[in-house]
Amino acid sequence: xxxxxxxxxxxxxxxxxxxxxxxxxxxxxxxxxxxxxxxxxxxxxxxxxxxxxxxxxxxxxxxxxxxxxxxxxxxxxxxxxxxxxxxxxxxxxxxxxxxxxxxxxxxxxxxxxxxxxxxxxxxxxxxxxxxxxxxxxxxxxxxxxxxxxxxxxxxxxxxxxxxxxxxxxxxxxxxxxxxxxxxxxxxxxxxxxxxxxxxxxxxxxxxxxxxxxxxxxxxxxxxxxxxxxxxx
Numbered sequence: 001x002x003x004x005x006x007x008x009x010x011x012x013x014x015x016x017x018x019x020x021x022x023x024x025x026x027x028x029x030x031x032x033x034x035x036x037x038x039x040x041x042x043x044x045x046x047x048x049x050x051x052x053x054x055x056x057x058x059x060x061x062x063x064x065x066x067x068x069x070x071x072x073x074x075x076x077x078x079x080x081x082x083x084x085x086x087x088x089x090x091x092x093x094x095x096x097x098x099x100x101x102x103x104x105x106x107x108x109x110x111x112x113x114x115x116x117x118x119x120x121x122x123x124x125x126x127x128x129x130x131x132x133x134x135x136x137x138x139x140x141x142x143x144x145x146x147x148x149x150x151x152x153x154x155x156x157x158x159x160x161x162x163x164x165x166x167x168x169x170x171x172x173x174x175x176x177x178x179x180x181x182x183x184x185x186x187x188x189x190x191x192x193x194x195x196x197x198x199x200x201x202x203x204x205x206x207x208x209x210x211x212x213x214x215x216x217x218x219x220x221x222x223x224x225x226x227x228x229x230x231x232x
Contacts, residue, residue, distance in 0.1 A: 002034065002035060002036070003032050003033060003034050003035060004032070004033055004035060004038075004068065004230045004231055005030040005031065005032050005033075005230055006030065006031050006033060006156075006181060006222050006226065006227055006230045007028065007029075007030055007031075007222055007226045007230070008028070008029060008030070008031045008181055008220035008221065008222050009026050009027065009028050009215060009220065009221050009222065010026070010027050010215045010216070010219075010220050010221070011025055011026055011027070011212055011215040011216045012025060012027070012216055013027045018030075026215070031181065031220060033154045033156075033181075034153075034154070035068060035069060035070055036151075037150075037151055037152055037153045037154060038070055038071075038152065038153070038154040038155070038156060039070065039071045039072070039073050039147060039150075039152045039154070039155055039156070040061070040062060040065035040066075040070050040071070040072045040073070040156050040157075040158075041072075041073050041074075041075065041137075041155050041156065041157045041158070041159075041169075042058065042062070042072070042073070042074045042075070042121065042157075042158055042159050043075045043137055043157060043158070043159030043160065043165060043166045043169050044075065044076060044077055044159050044160045044161075044165045044166065045058060045074075045076075045117065045121060045158065045159045045160060046076050046077075046115030046116045046117050047116070047118075047160070048116045048117075048118060049118050049119070050118075051118065053160075053185070053186055053187060053188055054118050054120065054121060055118065055120055056224075057158065057183065057185045057186035057187075057224040058120075058121055058158045058159070058183075058186045058224070059118070059120035059121055060224055060225075060228050061156075061158060061183055061186060061224040061227050061228055062121055062158075063228075064227060064228040064231035064232070065156070065227075065231065066124075067231060068231045070156075070231075071127075071150060071152070072123070072124070072127045073127065073128055073130070073143065073146065073147070074115075074123050074127060074128065074129035074130065075129070075130050075131075075132055075137035075141070075143060075159075075169065076113065076115040076129060076130075076131060076132070077113070077131070077132060077133075077165070078112055078113040078131035078132065078133065079108070079113075079133055080108055080109065080110050080111060080112060080113055081110060081133065082133040083107060083108050084107055085103065085104050085105065085106075085107070090102045090103060090105070091103075112131065113131065115129065128146060130142060130143050130146070132165075132169075134168075135164060135165045135168035135169070136165070136168040136169050136171065136172035137165070137169040137172065138169060138172030138173060138175070138176060139172065144176050147178070152178070153177075153178060153179060154178065154179045154180075154181070155170070155173050155178050155179070155180045155181070156181045156183065156222075156227065157169070157170055157173075157180055157181070157182050157183070158182070158183050158186035158187060158224075159186070159187055160187055160188070161187060161188060161189055161190065162182070162184070162187040162188060162189040162207065162210055162211070162214075163189040163190075163206065163207070163210045166182070166187055167210065167214065167218075170182060170214070170218055170219060171218060174218055174219065179219065179220075180218065180219035180220070181219060181220045181221065181222055181227075182214065182219060182220070182221050182222075183221070183222055183223060183224050183227055184211060184221040184222070184223060185223050185224050185225075186224050188207070189206055189207040189210050191203065191204035191206050191207065192206065
């Protein structure tokens with residue numbers, strides 16, 4: 001199998017003989033991807049056992065990618081070399097919430113973080129797992145270097161969260177000229193109490209807006225089932 005055709009969705013544009021445009025403004029088509037130039041990317045998914053997005057979404061999609069020989073890359077958070085007393089993140093995630101002890105807390109141990117992956121998505125020995133110290137997996141990491149070594153052009157991405165690190169990583173990917181396809185049921189965006197709206201397909205306006213913006217200006221989305229079927 002040299003290529004796969006993945007059903008994708010985006011927002012805006014005009015329908016034609018290859019693109020179906022729905023009344024809600026979404027466009028649908030099959031996107032052909034060259035396997036040798038496509039990578040399956042797992043971002044910040046070291047959340048242990050039992051996460052529904054991992055077990056029911058990421059795990060089967062990862063298995064399908066491996067089955068067709070697609071390269072796999074992991075990225076995880078490791079702040080062991082960047083969590084200093086003067087870090088602005090201590091203010092954003094600590095002191096402005098009243099946790100005053102965060103400001104002068106000693107730096108953490110400098111030993112690298114060991115990700116806690118579910119057994120269903122453990123990296124294989126040959127699959128790289130890159131640490132990152134910012135929201136984007138492309139910020140001062142070797143991810144771009146690695147992908148360029150293999151002439152990768154397409155990224156099928158999953159992980160957490162859709163409004164934070166995964167989103168920023170895929171923005172970074174586009175800045176480095178990669179085409180990105182996010183599997184939208186392999187991630188989530190936590191709604192705030194005043195953004196929940198069960199009348200919306202996504203369950204709230206925060207996830208609705210974040211997905212709309214992604215599908216309009218960043219890339220494409222698909223689902224775990226659609227991607228898995230495309231690999232068979």
